[in-house]
Amino acid sequence: MDKIAIISDIHGNLEALNSVFKDIKERHIDKIFCLGDIVAKGTHQEECVKLIKDNCEVVLKGNCDVYFASKIDRKTKTEIELKRIDWIDSKLSNESKAFLKSLPYSFEFFLSGRLVRLFHATPEKINGFIGNIDTLERLYSLFLPSENTVSNEKADIVVYGHIHTPFMQKIYNRTIINAGSVGNAIDVFRNIDKDANVKNTTIANYVILSGKYDSKDINEKISFEMVNVPYDIEKELSKNTDNIEKDLYEEELRSGKYRNMEKIYKSFELRGIDINKI
Numbered sequence: 001m002d003k004i005a006i007i008s009d010i011h012g013n014l015e016a017l018n019s020v021f022k023d024i025k026e027r028h029i030d031k032i033f034c035l036g037d038i039v040a041k042g043t044h045q046e047e048c049v050k051l052i053k054d055n056c057e058v059v060l061k062g063n064c065d066v067y068f069a070s071k072i073d074r075k076t077k078t079e080i081e082l083k084r085i086d087w088i089d090s091k092l093s094n095e096s097k098a099f100l101k102s103l104p105y106s107f108e109f110f111l112s113g114r115l116v117r118l119f120h121a122t123p124e125k126i127n128g129f130i131g132n133i134d135t136l137e138r139l140y141s142l143f144l145p146s147e148n149t150v151s152n153e154k155a156d157i158v159v160y161g162h163i164h165t166p167f168m169q170k171i172y173n174r175t176i177i178n179a180g181s182v183g184n185a186i187d188v189f190r191n192i193d194k195d196a197n198v199k200n201t202t203i204a205n206y207v208i209l210s211g212k213y214d215s216k217d218i219n220e221k222i223s224f225e226m227v228n229v230p231y232d233i234e235k236e237l238s239k240n241t242d243n244i245e246k247d248l249y250e251e252e253l254r255s256g257k258y259r260n261m262e263k264i265y266k267s268f269e270l271r272g273i274d275i276n277k278i
């Protein structure tokens, strides 16, 4: 069987990325694919771009990669937003920015007869948000092709990132896999009375697909594995002294709680999903 590691959302966290690459090496993986968002948040963005470029066979663009590598209209930004933009800009070489801008939106391949499609967030939007407790209609939309996808077929398996929370779900004989986040793992839905140990969240996540690569034979074996890799969070944070968002970033890495959780809860409320009842 061929083994493919799919990693996503590194966000400048070098300790997490090195730990994941070490784990991938130990497991004798054949290919590494990356779903984007290499930059923003952590201080080691340039180092992460270089490592991803050197080690991944496929690299897709994430919303942060596109945003921070492109020219930004400064007139529409607040002072704090400009500080963040300038800090991230100072971390990236022109060569890395050109690389980030050149990345494709989507990639697809056959694995044991299944059409597997990869993208960062949704087939339509690079920053769309479809969570693990979303409506069936929105979850199903992940399988549909768009003008950004390589083919016009419906996918049998989709693997995406962006939400930073790993999960797998099967609907309509099709499989949704979220690869989670290497460098900024969070659990979107949290409830202090129901939460387990925070160490279930604040690890690095990625997934491994195993099967026959490039084969249209549906009788071949296939499997999906979710991997959690512990890494030294405090060591990474000790090198984040110049981080423009130091406090927010430290809290996020240590607690696994997204800084804009309320904004996400609001968007789910609008779709009739009451987070307090979950």
Ligand SMILES: [Mn+2]
Binding pocket: 009, 037, 062, 063, 064, 120, 161, 162, 163
């Ligand atoms: Mn993203």
